[in-house]
Amino acid sequence: MLKLTGVNKDLRGFCIKDISFTVEDGDYFILLGPSGAGKSILLETIAGLLRSDSGTIELGGREITKLPIQQRKVGLVFQDHAIFPHMKVRKNLAYAQHGLPHEEIKNKIAGLSSKLGIEDLLERYPSSLSGGELQRVALARTMIQEPEILLLDEPLSSMDSQLKTEIRALLRQIHRAGQTIMHVTHDYEEALSLGNRIAVMDHGSILQSGTPDEVFHHPRNGFVAHFIGIRNFIPARIIMYGGLPFAETPGGMKIRLGSVQENLKGFVMIRGEDIVLSAAALDSSASNVFEGKVEEIIATPNGFDICVNAGEKLHALITGISRNKLGIKEGIQIWLNFKATAVKFIEE
Amino acid sequence: MKRQTLQWVFSLLGAIILLFILAPVLGLLFSSSPLKLFETAKDPEVKNSILLTLGTSMGGTLLFALAAVPFSWILARYSFPLKKLVTAIIDLPVVIPHSAAGIAVLGFLSRDTWLGKASSAAGFNFVGHPAGIMIAMAFVSLPYLINAARDGFISVPERLEKAALTLGASPVRVFFTISLPLAWKNILSGLILMFARGMSEFGAVVIIAYHPMITPVLIYERFTSFGLKYAQPVSVIFILVVLVFFMMIRLLLSSSKKN
Numbered sequence: 031m032l033k034l035t036g037v038n039k040d041l042r043g044f045c046i047k048d049i050s051f052t053v054e055d056g057d058y059f060i061l062l063g064p065s066g067a068g069k070s071i072l073l074e075t076i077a078g079l080l081r082s083d084s085g086t087i088e089l090g091g092r093e094i095t096k097l098p099i100q101q102r103k104v105g106l107v108f109q110d111h112a113i114f115p116h117m118k119v120r121k122n123l124a125y126a127q128h129g130l131p132h133e134e135i136k137n138k139i140a141g142l143s144s145k146l147g148i149e150d151l152l153e154r155y156p157s158s159l160s161g162g163e164l165q166r167v168a169l170a171r172t173m174i175q176e177p178e179i180l181l182l183d184e185p186l187s188s189m190d191s192q193l194k195t196e197i198r199a200l201l202r203q204i205h206r207a208g209q210t211i212m213h214v215t216h217d218y219e220e221a222l223s224l225g226n227r228i229a230v231m232d233h234g235s236i237l238q239s240g241t242p243d244e245v246f247h248h249p250r251n252g253f254v255a256h257f258i259g260i261r262n263f264i265p266a267r268i269i270m271y272g273g274l275p276f277a278e279t280p281g282g283m284k285i286r287l288g289s290v291q292e293n294l295k296g297f298v299m300i301r302g303e304d305i306v307l308s309a310a311a312l313d314s315s316a317s318n319v320f321e322g323k324v325e326e327i328i329a330t331p332n333g334f335d336i337c338v339n340a341g342e343k344l345h346a347l348i349t350g351i352s353r354n355k356l357g358i359k360e361g362i363q364i365w366l367n368f369k370a371t372a373v374k375f376i377e378e
Numbered sequence: 379m380k381r382q383t384l385q386w387v388f389s390l391l392g393a394i395i396l397l398f399i400l401a402p403v404l405g406l407l408f409s410s411s412p413l414k415l416f417e418t419a420k421d422p423e424v425k426n427s428i429l430l431t432l433g434t435s436m437g438g439t440l441l442f443a444l445a446a447v448p449f450s451w452i453l454a455r456y457s458f459p460l461k462k463l464v465t466a467i468i469d470l471p472v473v474i475p476h477s478a479a480g481i482a483v484l485g486f487l488s489r490d491t492w493l494g495k496a497s498s499a500a501g502f503n504f505v506g507h508p509a510g511i512m513i514a515m516a517f518v519s520l521p522y523l524i525n526a527a528r529d530g531f532i533s534v535p536e537r538l539e540k541a542a543l544t545l546g547a548s549p550v551r552v553f554f555t556i557s558l559p560l561a562w563k564n565i566l567s568g569l570i571l572m573f574a575r576g577m578s579e580f581g582a583v584v585i586i587a588y589h590p591m592i593t594p595v596l597i598y599e600r601f602t603s604f605g606l607k608y609a610q611p612v613s614v615i616f617i618l619v620v621l622v623f624f625m626m627i628r629l630l631l632s633s634s635k636k637n
Contacts, residue, residue: 077544079540079543099543099546112538128551175546
């Protein structure tokens with residue numbers, strides 16, 4: 031178990047403030063945040079490359095806040111692998127095994143390299159390896175120390191999508207074998223596909239942490255929501271109108287939603303997939319029907335994200351076929367339809 | 379002017395510069411008959427001076443490298459108050475006239491200074507001693523090593539050192555297994571530069587030690603006592619020795635680069 035309590039570190043402009051969280055044994059913990067949020071400083075502080083200004087770090091029941099790096103049992107894999115270019119892969123892997131009997135090192139390297147599929151690379155120099163091979167070597171070099179926790183700094187950045195899939199599968203395999211992992215990324219899809227715990231970080235602070243379900247379905251504020259890819263996350267106040275609850279937004283929209291107490295303040299959240307676009311007002315079970323102007327059309331991997339201003343800017347996700355059928359262009363008027371049950375209210 | 383014409387003019391200027399360097403050297407090389415050169419090469423005074431020059435310069439370079447290389451690492455990795463001043467101090471020997479540098483070093487090493495007294499007590503005197511020559515050579519040539527080594531360490535990504543630390547290596551082990559090998563090419567060329575610069579030093583050395591005679595001093599002595607004709611063969615032999623040495627080191631360096 032890795033436990034941080036009130037950790038602070040100020041580093042010429044970059045800092046982390048009052049960081050507290052716990053990574054349980056066997057967790058795949060994702061630290062999600064934009065670049066400059068302080069993620070790398072946090073990793074380096076846990077690894078011991080930086081000394082925290084205050085707060086405590088515990089790992090496996092021991093306090094490691096002031097321990098030297100080599101006694102921490104923390105394995106850090108750098109973003110660009112940091113493989114030693116003047117040593118063959120075998121020597122890179124043996125680096126952390128300094129002082130152990132030769133035979134033992136050889137066996138450890140053999141075991142781990144077959145697990146990570148790098149047996150054929152052992153006698154090669156790093157300059158002849160591909161990005162994916164370097165990543166495997168970097169993982170092996172760190173894992174050979176049998177760290178209590180594996181810290182990964184953006185392990186999938188600057189990889190093409192095929193390689194990403196391959197390395198993700200490898201990381202899952204390592205995690206399933208019982209390795210506790212803390213993985214830093216700015217990509218929420220990566221977070222969703224790998225993590226069983228997520229913390230969102232910005233400006234040196236942890237904004238929210240929990241299971242992916244908790245974070246993705248109950249984002250605590252606008253930053254978290256936008257960062258995890260939720261486009262329709264609008265501040266609102268609950269009012270009663272004809273005995274029914276509505277969420278009133280600053281832009282004057284009154285959005286019908288399921289039963290909620292009056293006068294609550296918070297946010298409404300609507301998935302872009304749940305909004306139906308139509309050329310005219312629909313007569314349907316959707317109790318929210320608004321007219322608005324198309325402001326922006328953004329291509330996405332699965333179709334288009336249509337941004338419609340109906341008092342608030344709402345994003346609807348549609349396919350290319352639907353876009354063509356409705357003849358959607360920037361500037362045209364269009365109708366938004368969504369059910370009250372598709373509207374989620376998150377209390378502030 | 380057309381781009382191509384410009385290229386021609388600049389190339390011509392380059393050729394003039396090359397000729398300017400090569401003409402005197404080639405002229406010198408062909409100034410003495412092979413027989414004369416052979417005789418000079420056998421002259422014990424010449425032989426001893428060349429050995430002394432190579433030895434003191436090599437010795438000074440290696441001795442001072444023990445402190446200069448770690449110091450360069452500090453300069454590459456850390457910022458500290460007055461760092462700019464420190465860097466300027468390191469470059470100082472390059473801009474001081476070398477005879478003045480010799481006077482400065484002499485003032486530091488002569489018999490009535492504490493260092494001079496200490497060495498007298500130990501039974502030798504820096505002035506007129508190979509140790510004094512080494513110090514004079516190192517004084518004027520150290521900046522070349524420090525600057526080259528510092529650039530070498532700067533070119534080693536710091537995260538490789540960090541990675542080694544997280545793999546449990548002590549800072550000393552990181553220095554010897556990561557920083558030093560990766561900066562080695564720069565350090566080696568710094569060592570060569572320092573060695574070469576020290577070997578060719580005349581001004582500072584002649585003030586500390588006229589005897590024993592290093593080759594540049596011997597050449598000067600033969601010139602002032604006997605004239606140009608007597609100074610030429612020694613110069614040729616010294617240049618040849620130096621060239622052979624550099625070719626060997628360059629070859630070593632380029633073969634180590636390939637690995």
